[in-house]
Amino acid sequence: MAKADVLGESLWDAYSNKVTTLMNNPQHQGEIFDAEAEERGNKLIVADFGAESCGDAVRLYWEIDPKNDKIVNSKFKSFGCGTAIASSDVMTELCIGKTVQEAVKITNIDVELALRDDPETPAVPPQKMHCSVMAYDVIKKAAGLYMGVDAESFEEEIIVCECARVSLGTLQEVIKLNDLKTVEEITDYTKAGGFCKSCIKPGGHEAREWYLVDILADTRKEMDTEKMKAAADAMAAGGGNFEEMTLVQQIKAVDAVIDESVRQFLVMDGGDVEIIDIKKNERTIDIYIRYLGACGSCESSSTGTLYAIESTLQEKLSDKIKVLPI
Amino acid sequence: MKVYLDNNATTMCDPLVVKAMEPFYSEVYGNPNSLHKYGTAPHPAITKAIDQVYTAINAADADDVIFTSCATESNNWVLQSVWVDHILNGDKNHIVTTEVEHPSILSTCKFLEDQGVKVTYLPVNDQGVVEAHTVKSFITDKTALVSIMWASNETGMINPIEEIGQICKEKGVLFHSDAVQAVGKIPVDLQSVHVDFISFSAHKFHGPKGVGALYIRNSQALSPMLHGGEHMGGRRSGTLNVPFIVGMGEAMELATKNIQATMSKIRAKRDRLEDSLVELHDTFVVGDRQNRTPNTILISIKGVEGEGMLWDLNNGQIGASTGSACASADLEANTVMLAIGADNELAHTGIRLSLSRFTTDEEIEYTINHFKEAVARLRMISSSFAKQAPTKGGEVQECELHHH
Numbered sequence: 001m002a003k004a005d006v007l008g009e010s011l012w013d014a015y016s017n018k019v020t021t022l023m024n025n026p027q028h029q030g031e032i033f034d035a036e037a038e039e040r041g042n043k044l045i046v047a048d049f050g051a052e053s054c055g056d057a058v059r060l061y062w063e064i065d066p067k068n069d070k071i072v073n074s075k076f077k078s079f080g081c082g083t084a085i086a087s088s089d090v091m092t093e094l095c096i097g098k099t100v101q102e103a104v105k106i107t108n109i110d111v112e113l114a115l116r117d118d119p120e121t122p123a124v125p126p127q128k129m130h131c132s133v134m135a136y137d138v139i140k141k142a143a144g145l146y147m148g149v150d151a152e153s154f155e156e157e158i159i160v161c162e163c164a165r166v167s168l169g170t171l172q173e174v175i176k177l178n179d180l181k182t183v184e185e186i187t188d189y190t191k192a193g194g195f196c197k198s199c200i201k202p203g204g205h206e207a208r209e210w211y212l213v214d215i216l217a218d219t220r221k222e223m224d225t226e227k228m229k230a231a232a233d234a235m236a237a238g239g240g241n242f243e244e245m246t247l248v249q250q251i252k253a254v255d256a257v258i259d260e261s262v263r264q265f266l267v268m269d270g271g272d273v274e275i276i277d278i279k280k281n282e283r284t285i286d287i288y289i290r291y292l293g294a295c296g297s298c299e300s301s302s303t304g305t306l307y308a309i310e311s312t313l314q315e316k317l318s319d320k321i322k323v324l325p326i
Numbered sequence: 327m328k329v330y331l332d333n334n335a336t337t338m339c340d341p342l343v344v345k346a347m348e349p350f351y352s353e354v355y356g357n358p359n360s361l362h363k364y365g366t367a368p369h370p371a372i373t374k375a376i377d378q379v380y381t382a383i384n385a386a387d388a389d390d391v392i393f394t395s396c397a398t399e400s401n402n403w404v405l406q407s408v409w410v411d412h413i414l415n416g417d418k419n420h421i422v423t424t425e426v427e428h429p430s431i432l433s434t435c436k437f438l439e440d441q442g443v444k445v446t447y448l449p450v451n452d453q454g455v456v457e458a459h460t461v462k463s464f465i466t467d468k469t470a471l472v473s474i475m476w477a478s479n480e481t482g483m484i485n486p487i488e489e490i491g492q493i494c495k496e497k498g499v500l501f502h503s504d505a506v507q508a509v510g511k512i513p514v515d516l517q518s519v520h521v522d523f524i525s526f527s528a529h530k531f532h533g534p535k536g537v538g539a540l541y542i543r544n545s546q547a548l549s550p551m552l553h554g555g556e557h558m559g560g561r562r563s564g565t566l567n568v569p570f571i572v573g574m575g576e577a578m579e580l581a582t583k584n585i586q587a588t589m590s591k592i593r594a595k596r597d598r599l600e601d602s603l604v605e606l607h608d609t610f611v612v613g614d615r616q617n618r619t620p621n622t623i624l625i626s627i628k629g630v631e632g633e634g635m636l637w638d639l640n641n642g643q644i645g646a647s648t649g650s651a652c653a654s655a656d657l658e659a660n661t662v663m664l665a666i667g668a669d670n671e672l673a674h675t676g677i678r679l680s681l682s683r684f685t686t687d688e689e690i691e692y693t694i695n696h697f698k699e700a701v702a703r704l705r706m707i708s709s710s711f712a713k714q715a716p717t718k719g720g721e722v723q724e725c726e727l728h729h730h
Contacts, residue, residue, distance in 0.1 A: 023637060029707045031714045047720035052710055055674040059709040077709035081633035085707060145717050
């Protein structure tokens with residue numbers, strides 16, 4: 001929080017004049033009926049998105065000239081707040097005159113831009129961005145119905161944050177490139193999670209398939225694994241000297257080698273191993289380990305398995321290594 | 327015409343109350359704890375305010391009424407100090423409350439859960455009322471406190487406080503009631519009901535914002551939350567807010583003397599409004615009128631989203647309220663609506679109208695007309711009443727996700 005948040009913004013005062021005007025007097029509110037469209041030799045498509053039980057619902061009507069796939073007329077009906085009604089109205093306007101193939105490229109970002117009074121100022125406060133997302137969803141649904149394909153086929157990538165239209169791929173890339181550690185940092189870099197906040201973690205306005213907290217955790221895990229692999233690879237290539245490493249680097253390198261070559265076999269048998277300590281002596285480097293789970297009672301843990309761990313570490317890191325189970 | 331129908335959120339400060347407060351800013355400004363004449367000068371006015379408050383809720387002389395900054399403070403104080411006194415430093419571990427309490431109770435309970443306290447959130451019936459036998463069945467020998475609101479801010483529905491008080495007394499469990507929506511609206515007589523603590527707030531009954539109180543039966547032990555000087559017997563420190571205490575006393579007297587007559591006047595206007603609004607098809611009001619605060623209506627209007635309705639009412643200079651999804655900053659459905667077992671639709675179509683003793687008949691007539699116009703306009707736009715059916719495959723059965 002800061003000074004500007006002490007009182008907080010009034011929701012409705014943050015709406016653009018266009019939002020206010022269209023809520024008070026929507027231009028394209030209404031219906032088109034099958035019989036009318038048929039009479040004009042056109043095809044009518046009517047698609048619903050949302051429901052009263054979700055808090056907002058929209059019904060989109062497209063009258064399409066089948067000769068050129070052009071949307072010659074469009075109307076909407078909406079159960080929703082001011083932003084939902086104004087968004088639906090602008091969406092309808094954006095559709096008119098476009099072919100179905102062109103219309104399907106309209107996103108909620110376009111709708112929000114069209115609602116701005118000036119290009120620099122958002123038309124709605126962050127928590128209301130969500131209301132324009134339905135416009136995008138219902139267009140895809142209508143296009144799918146007309147073209148006889150699944151609405152999902154228009155989406156080329158997995159969109160995690162629909163308000164800001166940020167994809168899973170972008171998020172993973174940005175987290176890795178900038179070494180992001182928190183969801184707040186992700187929002188600062190990508191705007192994802194900065195609007196209706198549903199995509200941050202479960203329990204928001206709507207359930208999602210992907211959440212930023214999980215993406216962050218998974219990507220961080222992937223990064224750690226990559227880092228360890230890199231360290232181990234460097235060692236294996238003889239590029240570094242295990243004996244000169246700091247204790248933390250040594251533990252990481254040992255763990256990376258175990259992770260790469262040994263751990264999977266232990267886990268398969270219901271066990272695991274953890275590194276307790278590393279002690280440098282005159283002639284040896286003693287690595288103390290502890291067996292976990294099934295390994296603790298396994299006979300070969302003091303013979304075959306131990307030998308396998310030790311020889312792998314000797315080969316990859318240093319021939320001075322001795323492994324001591326405790 | 328401008329009509330304020332959000333009196334459960336806050337009320338206009340009665341001009342008589344403002345007048346009573348006025349001398350205590352620039353004329354009589356001494357600290358009541360000072361020894362000199364400046365300090366003793368406000369004593370008669372504070373004594374009068376204390377009398378007014380005790381009389382209004384029929385508190386006994388042996389009871390304590392401690393002035394606080396608001397009911398949120400009073401609620402926090404009870405919950406947090408019961409935790410310290412009976413859970414951290416005692417052998418209890420459990421608190422019983424309801425799903426429909428004010429956030430100052432629910433958020434504090436969540437905080438206490440994080441500290442390891444077990445909290446039971448009782449459901450309410452389809453009237454929005456918690457049933458006494460439900461309370462009884464969840465009290466254990468580890469229960470330190472039962473905290474149940476006297477009347478609901480959202481629905482106006484009144485809980486069986488007398489019965490619950492009796493149960494708590496028999497079980498030997500402390501009983502607190504958030505009486506913010508009861509004091510000044512309906513009779514609250516603490517000699518005929520057994521409660522250990524009640525919270526209330528002046529701005530809900532035409533007093534100033536920023537002053538409330540906690541009633542403590544028989545001056546029983548409860549650790550202070552605000553430590554400091556020896557104000558109010560050391561129970562709640564901080565220099566006495568003289569003008570606000572004087573204002574609260576005056577407001578309580580004005581609200582509670584002749585309360586039956588005031589109630590019936592407000593009720594007549596409320597009933598007139600309610601009867602007219604339910605003439606609209608596909609509408610319903612939550613809860614039986616007889617068991618509701620006389621000023622409150624929570625009405626659901628099919629096909630009209632709550633925030634959209636508030637918008638149109640606001641355009642007509644009418645201030646009302648909703649807990650619906652789009653209106654609140656966190657975009658969640660109205661939890662009270664969900665708790666009373668209404669389907670999800672109701673949670674997005676509820677409008678709360680709350681009157682006061684200052685609401686006039688003209689305002690009610692104006693509201694009825696404007697309300698009906700707004701419903702007509704929004705239902706015309708609404709997809710809920712569209713005639714042309716969706717293209718095959720274009721329907722929505724249930725609330726679907728914005729998924730890909």
